[in-house]
Amino acid sequence: MKISLHVQNGGSGASDVAFAASELGQKLLALQAAGSASNRMIAEHLLRNPVRGAALSIEDLAAASGVSTATLSRFARSLGFGGFPDLRAALADTLQAVLRPVEKLRGALDRAAGAAPLREGLEDTLANLRATAEGLEPAALQRIVARLVAARCVYVMGFGLSAHLAGLMTLGLQPFCQQLVNVVEFGGTENAAGRLMNLGAEDVLIAISFPRYATDAVHLTRYAADRGAAIVALTDSAASPLAPLAGETLIAQSAHPVLSSSNVAALLVIEALVTALMVSNADNVTKAARLTEAISAYLVSQPMRGR
Numbered sequence: 415m416k417i418s419l420h421v422q423n424g425g426s427g428a429s430d431v432a433f434a435a436s437e438l439g440q441k442l443l444a445l446q447a448a449g450s451a452s453n454r455m456i457a458e459h460l461l462r463n464p465v466r467g468a469a470l471s472i473e474d475l476a477a478a479s480g481v482s483t484a485t486l487s488r489f490a491r492s493l494g495f496g497g498f499p500d501l502r503a504a505l506a507d508t509l510q511a512v513l514r515p516v517e518k519l520r521g522a523l524d525r526a527a528g529a530a531p532l533r534e535g536l537e538d539t540l541a542n543l544r545a546t547a548e549g550l551e552p553a554a555l556q557r558i559v560a561r562l563v564a565a566r567c568v569y570v571m572g573f574g575l576s577a578h579l580a581g582l583m584t585l586g587l588q589p590f591c592q593q594l595v596n597v598v599e600f601g602g603t604e605n606a607a608g609r610l611m612n613l614g615a616e617d618v619l620i621a622i623s624f625p626r627y628a629t630d631a632v633h634l635t636r637y638a639a640d641r642g643a644a645i646v647a648l649t650d651s652a653a654s655p656l657a658p659l660a661g662e663t664l665i666a667q668s669a670h671p672v673l674s675s676s677n678v679a680a681l682l683v684i685e686a687l688v689t690a691l692m693v694s695n696a697d698n699v700t701k702a703a704r705l706t707e708a709i710s711a712y713l714v715s716q717p718m719r720g721r
Contacts, residue, residue: 436508438504443653445457445489452481452485453489455479456485462653464508464509465509466478468506472486486498531672534671535672535673538676541667542668542669546679549665550686555690556690556694558662558687559687561618561644561646561662565618566617568594568617568618569609570583570584570587570594570596571596572598573630573631576622576624579677580622583684584596586687597619606634610637613641614642615642617644619635619643621645621656622647622649623648625675626675627656644661646660646661649663650665650668651665667679
């Protein structure tokens with residue numbers, strides 16, 4: 415699994431991915447993928463909230479993870495620690511290595527008390543955009559573009575709110591792909607599965623899912639991976655259930671204090687991928703010009719000013 419982010423000086427998105435890539439993060443990812451139900455819950459919570467994990471007491475972290483303190487202690491021992499205090503110390507040490515200087519760790523722990531939901535939502539959205547933009551790796555976009563150009567067919571799949579993101583992705587990529595299918599355009603899961611019936615090793619599936627994750631998206635992505643298709647995931651975290659199934663993972667931060675997830679940063683990633691594909695060769699630029707010419711008759715003409 416390749417995660418298309420690199421660490422920058424600041425931005426929780428890049429640091430979260432760097433934490434997941436650390437030795438402790440890899441152990442947590444392994445437990446999330448193959449551990450018991452309770453261990454999976456704790457591992458996912460720590461992968462999504464490593465800073466809080468390093469700051470909370472065992473009682474508070476157990477409550478946040480939905481498990482007992484005894485379960486959390488056993489979890490720490492399963493990772494090779496003597497107990498929860500050792501696990502918390504390891505979390506802090508790993509974060510300090512990722513978030514130098516240490517003041518960044520302190521800043522992440524200090525949330526503005528009593529912030530209004532609207533203001534906090536706007537601040538989180540801006541932080542999502544900044545972290546996602548800083549974390550986008552041009553080399554990863556180029557690898558994905560090469561896959562899309564070579565693909566016999568590109569499939570784009572998103573359920574629920576992610577269906578709208580899939581529609582925007584489809585509209586953006588359509589002029590530049592040999593063949594493109596919006597898997598969940600209409601008809602629900604049964605028809606979506608039917609559209610993937612002929613998918614194979616020469617194809618690419620772009621799977622999009624954000625909290626709350628759609629079970630159908632995970633099942634059909636696994637089906638596509640089993641058939642040898644190249645998988646590109648657009649999701650919010652290395653702890654996402656799509657990430658282990660993907661050859662390339664584009665991460666768009668989606669934290670929001672009220673909504674289950676924010677889609678704003680996902681739009682940024684979609685536009686970046688479409689742009690990278692459009693400018694990847696001169697022929698695509700020509701196609702874009704022809705498309706603009708073809709639809710110009712259906713657009714509202716703006717009078718030229720100053721005349």
